[in-house]
Amino acid sequence: DTAVSQTPKYLVTQMGNDKSIKCEQNLGHDTMYWYKQDSKKFLKIMFSYNNKELIINETVPNRFSPKSPDKAHLNLHINSLELGDSAVYFCASNQGQGSQETQYFGPGTRLLVL
């Protein structure tokens, strides 16, 4: 069984569109994250949720809005997509806000904005 899953795996869309990426974890973790990996492979944290509550919100345009319907899901909605949003987006999860437990990553969603 996949521990952290993301859909879709690939997403190609036009500038100005609104799209969502979904993430689900079946590990029973209480904390989930979104990361952005740019073309140079640099990984940067975007958001962190603990038990459906936003914990970390790095400097990310407000076109990006995370939504957590329950602690097993953290979806990422992006409005008015721009060319610079093209990247690979990774979801991750772990147990214990404030702990130093390992984060487990999803397979990534490759977003290409044309």
Next chain:
Amino acid sequence: GNSVTQMEGPVTLSEEAFLTINCTYTATGYPSLFWYVQYPGEGLQLLLKATKADDKGSNKGFEATYRKETTSFHLEKGSVQVSDSAVYFCALLQNSGGYQKVTFGTGTKLQVIP
């Protein structure tokens, strides 16, 4: 703030060669340290970790020792294989303000040729 510095790649080695990928970090306190691996077209996978000074993480023939005196966590493998070709990320995880934050290095691409 925290930072992780990795040697720039790509690193190109012949099969069965010895591998070292250097990683140094800057952080206060006692972070946990990780190596993640990203195979072509795939997501991040945890390779190994160490949670305190002098701990040695190991997996699949790879090793890294948490050296607090030199703030380093260098990745080593005695004999690389073509299947080890991937991007390797050094990361540190630390609690900050009651929540945890992961800081990644920029990644080092390893190419192993037969």
